[in-house]
Amino acid sequence: xTVATVETRPTAVSATLASELTVGKRTAGGPSPKRTVVxxxxxxxxxxxxxxxxxLFAAYAVMAGNTAGGPxxxxxxxxRSVFIETMCLLLSSYTCGLGALSAExxxxxxxxxxxxxxxxxxxxFLLIEGTEFAGMVxxxxxxxxxxxxxxxxxxxxxxxxxxxxxxxxxxxxAAQVKTKGLRPAVLRRLLCWSLFWHALDIVWVGVLTLVxxxxxx
Amino acid sequence: xxxxxxxxxxxxxxxxxxxxxxxxLSYTVGLGLAIVATIASFVVSQTDLLWAPGIPxxxxxxxxxxxxxxxxxxxHLGSGSESTNNILALAFGVIIVFLVIGGxxxxxANLNENTMPSADVLNMRQ
Numbered sequence: 234x235t236v237a238t239v240e241t242r243p244t245a246v247s248a249t250l251a252s253e254l255t256v257g258k259r260t261a262g263g264p265s266p267k268r269t270v271v272x273x274x275x276x277x278x279x280x281x282x283x284x285x286x287x288x289l290f291a292a293y294a295v296m297a298g299n300t301a302g303g304p305x306x307x308x309x310x311x312x313r314s315v316f317i318e319t320m321c322l323l324l325s326s327y328t329c330g331l332g333a334l335s336a337e338x339x340x341x342x343x344x345x346x347x348x349x350x351x352x353x354x355x356x357x358f359l360l361i362e363g364t365e366f367a368g369m370v371x372x373x374x375x376x377x378x379x380x381x382x383x384x385x386x387x388x389x390x391x392x393x394x395x396x397x398x399x400x401x402x403x404x405x406x407a408a409q410v411k412t413k414g415l416r417p418a419v420l421r422r423l424l425c426w427s428l429f430w431h432a433l434d435i436v437w438v439g440v441l442t443l444v445x446x447x448x449x450x
Numbered sequence: 451x452x453x454x455x456x457x458x459x460x461x462x463x464x465x466x467x468x469x470x471x472x473x474x475l476s477y478t479v480g481l482g483l484a485i486v487a488t489i490a491s492f493v494v495s496q497t498d499l500l501w502a503p504g505i506p507x508x509x510x511x512x513x514x515x516x517x518x519x520x521x522x523x524x525x526h527l528g529s530g531s532e533s534t535n536n537i538l539a540l541a542f543g544v545i546i547v548f549l550v551i552g553g554x555x556x557x558x559a560n561l562n563e564n565t566m567p568s569a570d571v572l573n574m575r576q
Contacts, residue, residue: 269532276536280543287547291554316492323484330477330524431524435517441488442513446495450505 268421275425279432282395286436289391290443293384297448301379306448309374311365315445318361319437322396325354326434333427339415348407351430355400362393385444392440395433402426480523487516 264270297306332347366386369375376386406426409419491512494500500508521527527537 265532273535273539277539280539283543284546284550287550291551294551294555295558312492312496319488320485323481323488326484326520326524327477327481330480331474334474334477428525431520434524435520438513438516438520442491442509446491446509447506450495 268424271421272424272428275428279428289388290439293388293444296380296384299380303379304374309369310445310449312445312449314361314365318358319441321354321358322434322437325351326431328354329427329430333423336415336420336423341410341415344410345407348403352400352403355396359393359396389440389444392436399430399433476523480519483519484516487512487519
């Protein structure tokens with residue numbers, strides 16, 4: 234692999250051609266860096282995930298009022314724990330960004346620190362959400378109680394499942410950084426993961442607004 | 451091999467130096483704005499700062515603002531040439547999301563209006 238890539242190394246491009254291709258820091262022609270292409274592909278996946286969440290949001294918005302005589306959102310939701318959940322996820326998005334940045338700057342010690350912080354914050358989020366779900370089920374407000382609760386558990390549960398997958402993925406990537414080092418292929422995987430994590434935070438903004446804040450007012 | 455890959459693999463031919471588009475500062479600014487928007491959402495929903503029927507609209511505006519902050523400061527969708535494709539894809543995604551959510555709410559509200567027993571019928575029962 235090394236031999237093959239050496240032959241196509243960019244220095245083969247003559248200096249004049251290179252300067253013609255380059256306008257400032259941007260290129261006027263030629264292929265995009267692999268990093269840009271990979272991020273674009275993953276971005277398309279994230280958008281398709283958003284479309285799936287849109288369907289769940291639509292289902293919730295339509296069924297939120299159909300409580301079938303059961304408890305309403307205002308009776309069930311505890312805004313204090315929701316606020317802590319929100320802050321956990323927001324801070325984890327921040328530490329995730331700083332971790333990705335440290336990785337790009339080849340600082341693996343900082344990367345591990347921020348990755349650990351991200352993991353802890355994400356785990357606290359899941360813990361609070363799990364406690365909330367368990368409490369609701371124990372009070373007889375499980376997903377089978379009403380259309381409102383079915384759609385609530387589907388929407389918020391799908392987001393929670395995404396967060397869980399994100400945490401497993403983070404551990405997997407941290408192990409890759411440990412064994413393989415911060416080389417470009419690993420950095421591209423980290424980039425995809427951080428896109429995924431930031432996107433989950435965006436979905437949570439929707440959940441917070443539509444489900445919790447509008448649910449209690 | 452690793453050293454070679456580091457130097458050349460992720461660069462466009464002809465581009466010598468690659469600089470990360472993000473900085474610690476941009477994440478910190480983004481976090482600050484996002485926290486402000488979040489707290490504002492809680493305040494709007496829990497106090498009578500806004501005229502009551504306007505609260506959902508206020509919450510939606512704050513949510514959209516916060517999503518914008520996330521896109522710019524965390525996902526780094528900017529005006530750079532490498533963002534163009536991502537922004538076009540995002541625009542398409544946003545259209546689909548609004549069609550699905552807005553369309554569902556609209557259609558079901560219409561159905562509820564037209565198929566539920568009307569107020570007159572309900573009053574007759576009493």
